[in-house]
Amino acid sequence: MTLTVHSLPTSQGLAEAQRKRGGRLRMLMVLAACAAPVLASYFTFYVVQPSGRAYADLIVPTVDIPSTLHLQDLQGKPVTADSLKGQWLLTLVQEGSCDEACERRFFLQRQLREMLGKERDKVDKLWLLPEDSPLPRPELLKALNQGVGVTILRAPRAELQAWLKPAEGQTLLDHVFLVDPMGRWMLRAPPQPDPSKLKADLSRLLKANAGWDKEGR
Known part of the structure:
Protein backbone atom coordinates (compact mmCIF):
# COMPACT_ATOMS: atom_id res chain seq x y z
CA MET A 1 0.00 0.00 0.00
CA GLN A 49 -44.99 54.44 -15.05
CA PRO A 50 -45.30 57.43 -12.72
CA SER A 51 -47.13 59.63 -15.23
CA GLY A 52 -49.64 57.05 -16.39
CA ARG A 53 -49.92 54.83 -19.42
CA ALA A 54 -47.61 55.47 -22.36
CA TYR A 55 -49.18 56.85 -25.52
CA ALA A 56 -46.88 54.95 -27.87
CA ASP A 57 -46.26 51.19 -27.88
CA LEU A 58 -43.55 50.15 -25.44
CA ILE A 59 -41.47 47.27 -26.74
CA VAL A 60 -41.03 44.75 -23.93
CA PRO A 61 -38.49 43.26 -23.94
CA THR A 62 -36.47 45.77 -25.89
CA VAL A 63 -34.79 44.56 -29.10
CA ASP A 64 -31.07 45.17 -29.57
CA ILE A 65 -29.90 46.56 -32.89
CA PRO A 66 -28.37 43.53 -34.64
CA SER A 67 -24.58 43.65 -34.68
CA THR A 68 -24.80 42.03 -38.12
CA LEU A 69 -27.00 44.78 -39.58
CA HIS A 70 -25.30 45.74 -42.86
CA LEU A 71 -25.39 49.54 -42.86
CA GLN A 72 -23.91 51.87 -45.47
CA ASP A 73 -23.95 55.61 -45.97
CA LEU A 74 -25.17 57.07 -49.26
CA GLN A 75 -21.65 56.83 -50.69
CA GLY A 76 -21.56 53.09 -50.02
CA LYS A 77 -19.15 53.27 -47.08
CA PRO A 78 -19.85 50.59 -44.43
CA VAL A 79 -21.11 51.86 -41.07
CA THR A 80 -21.07 49.72 -37.94
CA ALA A 81 -24.24 49.29 -35.91
CA ASP A 82 -22.32 50.17 -32.74
CA SER A 83 -21.60 53.64 -34.12
CA LEU A 84 -25.29 54.49 -33.64
CA LYS A 85 -25.11 54.01 -29.88
CA GLY A 86 -24.79 56.87 -27.45
CA GLN A 87 -27.84 58.91 -28.48
CA TRP A 88 -31.59 58.45 -28.55
CA LEU A 89 -32.59 57.87 -32.17
CA LEU A 90 -35.88 59.08 -33.63
CA THR A 91 -35.91 56.55 -36.44
CA LEU A 92 -37.88 56.38 -39.68
CA VAL A 93 -37.83 53.64 -42.32
CA GLN A 94 -38.82 55.35 -45.58
CA GLU A 95 -38.44 54.80 -49.32
CA GLY A 96 -36.07 56.99 -51.32
CA SER A 97 -38.92 58.18 -53.54
CA CYS A 98 -40.53 59.78 -50.43
CA ASP A 99 -44.07 60.89 -51.24
CA GLU A 100 -46.10 63.57 -49.45
CA ALA A 101 -46.92 61.27 -46.50
CA CYS A 102 -43.21 60.50 -46.13
CA GLU A 103 -42.35 64.20 -46.07
CA ARG A 104 -44.92 64.73 -43.31
CA ARG A 105 -43.21 62.04 -41.25
CA PHE A 106 -39.86 63.81 -41.61
CA PHE A 107 -41.51 67.05 -40.52
CA LEU A 108 -42.88 65.21 -37.47
CA GLN A 109 -39.44 63.79 -36.72
CA ARG A 110 -37.93 67.28 -36.79
CA GLN A 111 -40.83 68.74 -34.81
CA LEU A 112 -40.54 66.13 -32.06
CA ARG A 113 -36.85 66.80 -31.56
CA GLU A 114 -37.33 70.57 -31.39
CA MET A 115 -40.23 70.19 -28.93
CA LEU A 116 -37.84 68.59 -26.43
CA GLY A 117 -36.18 71.94 -25.81
CA LYS A 118 -32.93 71.73 -23.89
CA GLU A 119 -33.11 67.92 -23.98
CA ARG A 120 -33.02 67.79 -27.79
CA ASP A 121 -29.21 67.47 -27.93
CA LYS A 122 -29.61 63.94 -26.54
CA VAL A 123 -31.64 62.95 -29.60
CA ASP A 124 -30.55 62.30 -33.21
CA LYS A 125 -32.72 61.83 -36.30
CA LEU A 126 -32.16 58.65 -38.31
CA TRP A 127 -33.48 57.59 -41.71
CA LEU A 128 -33.06 53.90 -42.51
CA LEU A 129 -33.33 53.56 -46.27
CA PRO A 130 -33.98 50.07 -47.71
CA GLU A 131 -31.04 49.03 -49.87
CA ASP A 132 -33.23 48.31 -52.92
CA SER A 133 -34.92 51.71 -52.71
CA PRO A 134 -33.90 54.60 -55.02
CA LEU A 135 -31.66 57.33 -53.68
CA PRO A 136 -33.45 60.39 -52.26
CA ARG A 137 -34.00 63.45 -54.43
CA PRO A 138 -31.30 66.16 -54.05
CA GLU A 139 -33.90 68.76 -53.03
CA LEU A 140 -35.19 66.45 -50.27
CA LEU A 141 -31.67 65.88 -48.98
CA LYS A 142 -31.10 69.62 -48.93
CA ALA A 143 -34.28 70.20 -46.94
CA LEU A 144 -33.48 67.43 -44.44
CA ASN A 145 -30.00 68.81 -43.81
CA GLN A 146 -31.18 72.24 -42.77
CA GLY A 147 -30.30 72.80 -39.13
CA VAL A 148 -29.44 69.50 -37.45
CA GLY A 149 -29.38 67.04 -40.33
CA VAL A 150 -30.85 63.58 -40.59
CA THR A 151 -28.42 60.65 -40.58
CA ILE A 152 -29.28 58.51 -43.63
CA LEU A 153 -28.13 54.91 -43.76
CA ARG A 154 -28.97 52.14 -46.20
CA ALA A 155 -29.60 48.55 -45.11
CA PRO A 156 -31.04 45.38 -46.66
CA ARG A 157 -34.83 45.51 -46.47
CA ALA A 158 -35.05 41.98 -45.01
CA GLU A 159 -32.66 42.91 -42.18
CA LEU A 160 -34.70 45.99 -41.28
CA GLN A 161 -37.87 43.90 -41.27
CA ALA A 162 -36.21 41.33 -39.02
CA TRP A 163 -35.32 44.00 -36.44
CA LEU A 164 -38.14 46.56 -36.42
CA LYS A 165 -41.76 45.40 -36.48
CA PRO A 166 -44.86 47.40 -37.44
CA ALA A 167 -48.15 47.21 -35.56
CA GLU A 168 -50.72 44.77 -36.87
CA GLY A 169 -52.13 45.96 -40.19
CA GLN A 170 -49.38 48.57 -40.65
CA THR A 171 -46.01 48.74 -42.41
CA LEU A 172 -42.59 49.93 -41.28
CA LEU A 173 -43.20 53.17 -43.19
CA ASP A 174 -46.11 54.09 -40.91
CA HIS A 175 -44.18 54.48 -37.66
CA VAL A 176 -41.62 56.52 -35.82
CA PHE A 177 -39.38 54.11 -33.90
CA LEU A 178 -37.35 55.12 -30.86
CA VAL A 179 -33.98 53.47 -30.22
CA ASP A 180 -32.27 54.13 -26.88
CA PRO A 181 -28.58 55.07 -26.38
CA MET A 182 -27.68 51.43 -25.81
CA GLY A 183 -28.95 50.51 -29.26
CA ARG A 184 -32.25 48.99 -28.15
CA TRP A 185 -35.51 49.52 -30.00
CA MET A 186 -37.94 50.26 -27.21
CA LEU A 187 -40.86 52.38 -28.47
CA ARG A 188 -43.10 52.53 -31.57
CA ALA A 189 -45.33 55.50 -32.28
CA PRO A 190 -48.79 54.93 -33.74
CA PRO A 191 -49.44 55.97 -37.36
CA GLN A 192 -50.16 59.70 -37.67
CA PRO A 193 -49.40 60.31 -33.99
CA ASP A 194 -50.39 63.26 -31.88
CA PRO A 195 -47.06 65.16 -31.57
CA SER A 196 -47.81 66.50 -28.07
CA LYS A 197 -48.68 63.06 -26.68
CA LEU A 198 -45.64 61.44 -28.29
CA LYS A 199 -43.44 64.25 -27.00
CA ALA A 200 -44.76 63.54 -23.49
CA ASP A 201 -43.56 59.93 -23.78
CA LEU A 202 -40.13 61.09 -24.97
CA SER A 203 -39.84 63.63 -22.15
CA ARG A 204 -40.69 60.99 -19.56
CA LEU A 205 -38.03 58.69 -20.95
CA LEU A 206 -35.35 61.39 -20.97
CA LYS A 207 -36.29 62.42 -17.43
CA ALA A 208 -36.18 58.82 -16.19
CA ASN A 209 -32.69 58.43 -17.66
CA ALA A 210 -31.34 61.85 -16.64
CA GLY A 211 -28.93 60.33 -14.11
CA TRP A 212 -26.75 58.64 -16.71
CA ASP A 213 -27.78 59.88 -20.16
CA LYS A 214 -25.71 62.80 -21.48
CA GLU A 215 -25.97 64.66 -24.77
CA GLY A 216 -23.56 63.73 -27.55
CA ARG A 217 -22.00 60.40 -28.47
Missing part, protein backbone atom coordinates in the same frame (compact mmCIF):
# COMPACT_ATOMS: atom_id res chain seq x y z
CA THR A 2 1.33 3.41 -0.91
CA LEU A 3 0.52 6.70 0.67
CA THR A 4 0.20 9.95 -1.31
CA VAL A 5 1.17 13.09 0.52
CA HIS A 6 -0.43 16.30 -0.70
CA SER A 7 1.30 19.50 0.17
CA LEU A 8 -0.70 22.09 2.05
CA PRO A 9 -1.23 25.47 0.41
CA THR A 10 1.34 28.05 1.41
CA SER A 11 0.44 31.33 3.03
CA GLN A 12 1.57 33.07 -0.16
CA GLY A 13 -0.80 30.93 -2.26
CA LEU A 14 -3.70 31.62 0.08
CA ALA A 15 -3.01 35.36 -0.04
CA GLU A 16 -2.89 35.29 -3.85
CA ALA A 17 -6.21 33.43 -4.04
CA GLN A 18 -7.81 35.93 -1.66
CA ARG A 19 -6.53 38.84 -3.77
CA LYS A 20 -8.06 37.31 -6.91
CA ARG A 21 -11.41 36.76 -5.20
CA GLY A 22 -11.33 40.29 -3.85
CA GLY A 23 -10.54 41.70 -7.30
CA ARG A 24 -13.43 39.85 -8.92
CA LEU A 25 -15.78 41.01 -6.17
CA ARG A 26 -14.73 44.65 -6.63
CA MET A 27 -15.20 44.36 -10.40
CA LEU A 28 -18.72 42.95 -9.94
CA MET A 29 -19.55 45.77 -7.51
CA VAL A 30 -18.36 48.40 -10.03
CA LEU A 31 -20.45 46.80 -12.82
CA ALA A 32 -23.50 46.68 -10.55
CA ALA A 33 -23.05 50.34 -9.61
CA CYS A 34 -22.83 51.33 -13.29
CA ALA A 35 -25.86 49.27 -14.30
CA ALA A 36 -28.10 50.27 -11.38
CA PRO A 37 -29.20 53.71 -12.70
CA VAL A 38 -30.02 52.25 -16.10
CA LEU A 39 -32.00 49.36 -14.65
CA ALA A 40 -33.78 51.68 -12.23
CA SER A 41 -34.82 54.09 -14.97
CA TYR A 42 -36.20 51.28 -17.13
CA PHE A 43 -38.05 49.79 -14.16
CA THR A 44 -39.55 53.20 -13.43
CA PHE A 45 -40.72 53.74 -16.99
CA TYR A 46 -41.89 50.25 -17.84
CA VAL A 47 -43.28 49.06 -14.50
CA VAL A 48 -44.03 52.02 -12.25
Whole structure:
Protein backbone atom coordinates (compact mmCIF):
# COMPACT_ATOMS: atom_id res chain seq x y z
CA MET A 1 0.00 0.00 0.00
CA THR A 2 1.33 3.41 -0.91
CA LEU A 3 0.52 6.70 0.67
CA THR A 4 0.20 9.95 -1.31
CA VAL A 5 1.17 13.09 0.52
CA HIS A 6 -0.43 16.30 -0.70
CA SER A 7 1.30 19.50 0.17
CA LEU A 8 -0.70 22.09 2.05
CA PRO A 9 -1.23 25.47 0.41
CA THR A 10 1.34 28.05 1.41
CA SER A 11 0.44 31.33 3.03
CA GLN A 12 1.57 33.07 -0.16
CA GLY A 13 -0.80 30.93 -2.26
CA LEU A 14 -3.70 31.62 0.08
CA ALA A 15 -3.01 35.36 -0.04
CA GLU A 16 -2.89 35.29 -3.85
CA ALA A 17 -6.21 33.43 -4.04
CA GLN A 18 -7.81 35.93 -1.66
CA ARG A 19 -6.53 38.84 -3.77
CA LYS A 20 -8.06 37.31 -6.91
CA ARG A 21 -11.41 36.76 -5.20
CA GLY A 22 -11.33 40.29 -3.85
CA GLY A 23 -10.54 41.70 -7.30
CA ARG A 24 -13.43 39.85 -8.92
CA LEU A 25 -15.78 41.01 -6.17
CA ARG A 26 -14.73 44.65 -6.63
CA MET A 27 -15.20 44.36 -10.40
CA LEU A 28 -18.72 42.95 -9.94
CA MET A 29 -19.55 45.77 -7.51
CA VAL A 30 -18.36 48.40 -10.03
CA LEU A 31 -20.45 46.80 -12.82
CA ALA A 32 -23.50 46.68 -10.55
CA ALA A 33 -23.05 50.34 -9.61
CA CYS A 34 -22.83 51.33 -13.29
CA ALA A 35 -25.86 49.27 -14.30
CA ALA A 36 -28.10 50.27 -11.38
CA PRO A 37 -29.20 53.71 -12.70
CA VAL A 38 -30.02 52.25 -16.10
CA LEU A 39 -32.00 49.36 -14.65
CA ALA A 40 -33.78 51.68 -12.23
CA SER A 41 -34.82 54.09 -14.97
CA TYR A 42 -36.20 51.28 -17.13
CA PHE A 43 -38.05 49.79 -14.16
CA THR A 44 -39.55 53.20 -13.43
CA PHE A 45 -40.72 53.74 -16.99
CA TYR A 46 -41.89 50.25 -17.84
CA VAL A 47 -43.28 49.06 -14.50
CA VAL A 48 -44.03 52.02 -12.25
CA GLN A 49 -44.99 54.44 -15.05
CA PRO A 50 -45.30 57.43 -12.72
CA SER A 51 -47.13 59.63 -15.23
CA GLY A 52 -49.64 57.05 -16.39
CA ARG A 53 -49.92 54.83 -19.42
CA ALA A 54 -47.61 55.47 -22.36
CA TYR A 55 -49.18 56.85 -25.52
CA ALA A 56 -46.88 54.95 -27.87
CA ASP A 57 -46.26 51.19 -27.88
CA LEU A 58 -43.55 50.15 -25.44
CA ILE A 59 -41.47 47.27 -26.74
CA VAL A 60 -41.03 44.75 -23.93
CA PRO A 61 -38.49 43.26 -23.94
CA THR A 62 -36.47 45.77 -25.89
CA VAL A 63 -34.79 44.56 -29.10
CA ASP A 64 -31.07 45.17 -29.57
CA ILE A 65 -29.90 46.56 -32.89
CA PRO A 66 -28.37 43.53 -34.64
CA SER A 67 -24.58 43.65 -34.68
CA THR A 68 -24.80 42.03 -38.12
CA LEU A 69 -27.00 44.78 -39.58
CA HIS A 70 -25.30 45.74 -42.86
CA LEU A 71 -25.39 49.54 -42.86
CA GLN A 72 -23.91 51.87 -45.47
CA ASP A 73 -23.95 55.61 -45.97
CA LEU A 74 -25.17 57.07 -49.26
CA GLN A 75 -21.65 56.83 -50.69
CA GLY A 76 -21.56 53.09 -50.02
CA LYS A 77 -19.15 53.27 -47.08
CA PRO A 78 -19.85 50.59 -44.43
CA VAL A 79 -21.11 51.86 -41.07
CA THR A 80 -21.07 49.72 -37.94
CA ALA A 81 -24.24 49.29 -35.91
CA ASP A 82 -22.32 50.17 -32.74
CA SER A 83 -21.60 53.64 -34.12
CA LEU A 84 -25.29 54.49 -33.64
CA LYS A 85 -25.11 54.01 -29.88
CA GLY A 86 -24.79 56.87 -27.45
CA GLN A 87 -27.84 58.91 -28.48
CA TRP A 88 -31.59 58.45 -28.55
CA LEU A 89 -32.59 57.87 -32.17
CA LEU A 90 -35.88 59.08 -33.63
CA THR A 91 -35.91 56.55 -36.44
CA LEU A 92 -37.88 56.38 -39.68
CA VAL A 93 -37.83 53.64 -42.32
CA GLN A 94 -38.82 55.35 -45.58
CA GLU A 95 -38.44 54.80 -49.32
CA GLY A 96 -36.07 56.99 -51.32
CA SER A 97 -38.92 58.18 -53.54
CA CYS A 98 -40.53 59.78 -50.43
CA ASP A 99 -44.07 60.89 -51.24
CA GLU A 100 -46.10 63.57 -49.45
CA ALA A 101 -46.92 61.27 -46.50
CA CYS A 102 -43.21 60.50 -46.13
CA GLU A 103 -42.35 64.20 -46.07
CA ARG A 104 -44.92 64.73 -43.31
CA ARG A 105 -43.21 62.04 -41.25
CA PHE A 106 -39.86 63.81 -41.61
CA PHE A 107 -41.51 67.05 -40.52
CA LEU A 108 -42.88 65.21 -37.47
CA GLN A 109 -39.44 63.79 -36.72
CA ARG A 110 -37.93 67.28 -36.79
CA GLN A 111 -40.83 68.74 -34.81
CA LEU A 112 -40.54 66.13 -32.06
CA ARG A 113 -36.85 66.80 -31.56
CA GLU A 114 -37.33 70.57 -31.39
CA MET A 115 -40.23 70.19 -28.93
CA LEU A 116 -37.84 68.59 -26.43
CA GLY A 117 -36.18 71.94 -25.81
CA LYS A 118 -32.93 71.73 -23.89
CA GLU A 119 -33.11 67.92 -23.98
CA ARG A 120 -33.02 67.79 -27.79
CA ASP A 121 -29.21 67.47 -27.93
CA LYS A 122 -29.61 63.94 -26.54
CA VAL A 123 -31.64 62.95 -29.60
CA ASP A 124 -30.55 62.30 -33.21
CA LYS A 125 -32.72 61.83 -36.30
CA LEU A 126 -32.16 58.65 -38.31
CA TRP A 127 -33.48 57.59 -41.71
CA LEU A 128 -33.06 53.90 -42.51
CA LEU A 129 -33.33 53.56 -46.27
CA PRO A 130 -33.98 50.07 -47.71
CA GLU A 131 -31.04 49.03 -49.87
CA ASP A 132 -33.23 48.31 -52.92
CA SER A 133 -34.92 51.71 -52.71
CA PRO A 134 -33.90 54.60 -55.02
CA LEU A 135 -31.66 57.33 -53.68
CA PRO A 136 -33.45 60.39 -52.26
CA ARG A 137 -34.00 63.45 -54.43
CA PRO A 138 -31.30 66.16 -54.05
CA GLU A 139 -33.90 68.76 -53.03
CA LEU A 140 -35.19 66.45 -50.27
CA LEU A 141 -31.67 65.88 -48.98
CA LYS A 142 -31.10 69.62 -48.93
CA ALA A 143 -34.28 70.20 -46.94
CA LEU A 144 -33.48 67.43 -44.44
CA ASN A 145 -30.00 68.81 -43.81
CA GLN A 146 -31.18 72.24 -42.77
CA GLY A 147 -30.30 72.80 -39.13
CA VAL A 148 -29.44 69.50 -37.45
CA GLY A 149 -29.38 67.04 -40.33
CA VAL A 150 -30.85 63.58 -40.59
CA THR A 151 -28.42 60.65 -40.58
CA ILE A 152 -29.28 58.51 -43.63
CA LEU A 153 -28.13 54.91 -43.76
CA ARG A 154 -28.97 52.14 -46.20
CA ALA A 155 -29.60 48.55 -45.11
CA PRO A 156 -31.04 45.38 -46.66
CA ARG A 157 -34.83 45.51 -46.47
CA ALA A 158 -35.05 41.98 -45.01
CA GLU A 159 -32.66 42.91 -42.18
CA LEU A 160 -34.70 45.99 -41.28
CA GLN A 161 -37.87 43.90 -41.27
CA ALA A 162 -36.21 41.33 -39.02
CA TRP A 163 -35.32 44.00 -36.44
CA LEU A 164 -38.14 46.56 -36.42
CA LYS A 165 -41.76 45.40 -36.48
CA PRO A 166 -44.86 47.40 -37.44
CA ALA A 167 -48.15 47.21 -35.56
CA GLU A 168 -50.72 44.77 -36.87
CA GLY A 169 -52.13 45.96 -40.19
CA GLN A 170 -49.38 48.57 -40.65
CA THR A 171 -46.01 48.74 -42.41
CA LEU A 172 -42.59 49.93 -41.28
CA LEU A 173 -43.20 53.17 -43.19
CA ASP A 174 -46.11 54.09 -40.91
CA HIS A 175 -44.18 54.48 -37.66
CA VAL A 176 -41.62 56.52 -35.82
CA PHE A 177 -39.38 54.11 -33.90
CA LEU A 178 -37.35 55.12 -30.86
CA VAL A 179 -33.98 53.47 -30.22
CA ASP A 180 -32.27 54.13 -26.88
CA PRO A 181 -28.58 55.07 -26.38
CA MET A 182 -27.68 51.43 -25.81
CA GLY A 183 -28.95 50.51 -29.26
CA ARG A 184 -32.25 48.99 -28.15
CA TRP A 185 -35.51 49.52 -30.00
CA MET A 186 -37.94 50.26 -27.21
CA LEU A 187 -40.86 52.38 -28.47
CA ARG A 188 -43.10 52.53 -31.57
CA ALA A 189 -45.33 55.50 -32.28
CA PRO A 190 -48.79 54.93 -33.74
CA PRO A 191 -49.44 55.97 -37.36
CA GLN A 192 -50.16 59.70 -37.67
CA PRO A 193 -49.40 60.31 -33.99
CA ASP A 194 -50.39 63.26 -31.88
CA PRO A 195 -47.06 65.16 -31.57
CA SER A 196 -47.81 66.50 -28.07
CA LYS A 197 -48.68 63.06 -26.68
CA LEU A 198 -45.64 61.44 -28.29
CA LYS A 199 -43.44 64.25 -27.00
CA ALA A 200 -44.76 63.54 -23.49
CA ASP A 201 -43.56 59.93 -23.78
CA LEU A 202 -40.13 61.09 -24.97
CA SER A 203 -39.84 63.63 -22.15
CA ARG A 204 -40.69 60.99 -19.56
CA LEU A 205 -38.03 58.69 -20.95
CA LEU A 206 -35.35 61.39 -20.97
CA LYS A 207 -36.29 62.42 -17.43
CA ALA A 208 -36.18 58.82 -16.19
CA ASN A 209 -32.69 58.43 -17.66
CA ALA A 210 -31.34 61.85 -16.64
CA GLY A 211 -28.93 60.33 -14.11
CA TRP A 212 -26.75 58.64 -16.71
CA ASP A 213 -27.78 59.88 -20.16
CA LYS A 214 -25.71 62.80 -21.48
CA GLU A 215 -25.97 64.66 -24.77
CA GLY A 216 -23.56 63.73 -27.55
CA ARG A 217 -22.00 60.40 -28.47
